Amino acid sequence: MTDSSFDATNPPSRELLNDCVHCGFCLPTCPTYQLWGEEMDSPRGRIYLMDLAERGEIELEGAFTEHIDACLGCMACVTSCPSGVQYDRLLEATRPQVERNVPRARSDRWFRNGIFALFPYRRRLRAAAVGGALYQKSRLPALAARVLPPRLRAAQALMPQVRLRSAFASLPRRVRAEGEPRRRVALLSGCVQDVFFHEVNTATQRVLAAEGCEVLTPRDQGCCGALGLHAGREPHARERAKHTIATFEKLPVDNIVVNVAGCGSSMKEYGHLLADDPEWTDRAEAFSAKVRDITELLAELEPRAERHRIDAKVAYHDACHLGHAQGIREQPRSVLRTIPGVDLVDLPDAEICCGSAGIYNMVNPEPAEELGERKARNVQAVSPELLVTANPGCLLQLRRYLDDVPMLHPVQLLDASIRGRRPTEDP
Template sequence: MTELSGQSSFDSHKPPARDLLDDCVHCGFCLPTCPTYQLWGEEMDSPRGRIYLMDLAERGEIGLEGAFFQHIDACLGCMACVTACPSGVQYDRLLEATRPQLERNVRRSTSDRFFRNAVFALFPYRRRLRLAAVLGLLYQKSGLPKLLERILPPRLRAAQALLPPVRLREAFATLPRRIRPSGPVRRRVALLSGCVQDVFFHEVNAATQRVLAAEGCEVLTPRRQGCCGALGLHAGREEHAVDRAKRTIATFEGLPVDAIVVNVAGCGSSMKEYVHLLADDPEWAQRARDFSAKVRDVNELLAELEPRAPRRRMDAKVAYHDACHLGHAQGVREQPRALLRTIPGLEVVDLPEADLCCGSAGIYNLVQPEPAAELGERKANNIRDVAPDLLVTANPGCLLQIRRYLGDEIPMLHPIQLLDEAINGEPR
């Protein structure tokens, strides 16, 4: 139990900054945008309520255990409040300073620690993910998922339901290390292939390479790359995030490229935040600044280029779902819509409650399955309301989360896959 002596309950390593805490005037503009406040109507499960708790902990008036821990742990980290805040409160910086404090100073239950450690022992490692893909395929074909669905505990039930459709050929496929455009080179870029993305969404990486090349980009994809640290950063595992950030910077910084392209919203958000993550490290601070300045979401980069490749007509109604770490964290909202509208015949529609998280949020739908399920159902119903022919979103976690609640009702793609079909492919 933390001693309440008037001194901060946070340790001295990067606690939430007093000036950032003082920016919040508790106006309440964040309340309608916060998923957990929408679910429960509890003040301490709103952004301003959590900032109030951080303020009390920083003053040493409450400890980090108990209610403080529970309310911070329940936050999705979707950053919708950052978009909504008229005072410019940097809740993202506050949350990313607070979560590592909890991971260092509050002991989780044995079962919670075991589950989270299992997640981080698997997801950042492509070889382990490929083995998991083989086992997952066998499991899906065994008939066990239906038998176990009702008896599994909530977290394992969520993990089972979120298993992506496994295609072993794609899970073990490799990307070309260099692709050149047929015409003049407009940009030279490097592509993050990632960990989960490379194994379970390899076709999105391949489509990204093809579209970039069609639009005049030379694409380098380093073979020796891996997890960027996004899951660890958003879960408060600072040591993991720092290690992965340094490895990623070392992999890409020597490449002669104009930009580092990412097609996963959560990864791109984290890579742009390396500048903050490593700001206090004299050896890496400048390297992180230089690296983060080059990071571009693929939609962001393509929107900077005048379309060059012809698009075939696609008469369809497409709903676009804003991934939180693309729209809120990176401010990339109009670019994906603008790119989709370059496809003749395509009608792009927005969703009701477009700013409300779908419940994926990194590993949130695994570690907090009940509220994630409520948000997933809510998002699925909002999608049904606009009756699209197709749903597109730029984050694999969102695709898996929404697929769980929509099933096969509506086809789902990454926007770059739809663009690839219009430029290079045949109709589905």
């Protein structure tokens, strides 16, 4: 019998591979299959490649890695599969195999390493924010857009508008509940979120307090490991997961609140990520059981704070790691419907990813651009006055293609309603 092409460290499970009956229900929801119509760029095609590699019939280098790298990891196929195939587990087992065993071209390796040398570190991000602010005020962006290679051009286009005051601001470590306390929660402030979307964190604290939650935000927290987990950098993800667990488990809280879809998805999977580590398995499972997306938690609470009217047509974009990975679809909508005057509309082809997908829109800029433009057309089709979505990556991706539609996190819109402010007004 031919040896497997995978190494012995957590390879894709034969049982999970056998679950796929290749029915094709995943094809209409797979972004890359929709773009190219190639069987090997569909979920069932990639599972077929994993099956061949597990049997030792193909190598990991070459076509196998190309097709795995092309996957966004959006998990729309998991939602659409009638057989319950756990493609998410298969992909999470396969990507680390590629990262460990397939040598990448020097430029590709440097680019990916550069991303992970910056994004998980708040201090480095703040230093980069200073340079970014100066860069955005110069004439260089327009010039660079014409001469940069595709990956760097995409990175520049995705750069958020830097506001140094927000980038260097600190969140209060404790915010008291307004009125009778209902819950005590801890907030993941994040890395990219806290530096470039700090206003989302402050809105989250205010809304939770207004709804009767005491909010603790530990200072010594850091990256949760989501970017690394989704990119196959398992050692990075495991190290970050352990640090996050150790930071939050000592807090006497009912829930750990997350306002980033990708982070919440990963944090709910810590038990699986650390399942082979006896010292951490039980701690990881106990931690994950407490994790709630902000809209998930708010949907569990009877609204207490008064909502002021906001007359606006609001489009809701399902972030993939909220809708597909966590199964949280109705909760954000029910929370937004508590705002008087909001006319909430869904997008056409809502199950198709916008092309953000962690670092995908930087390492695979061409398909990400096609998907971003497709999503932008679907947004324009419903003519919204506001667009809301629960993931910073989606916000950055869509802002690249929609400069005429204001965009917010759902909690920012709720915060504006509670405080009686215009939804596009800065705090």
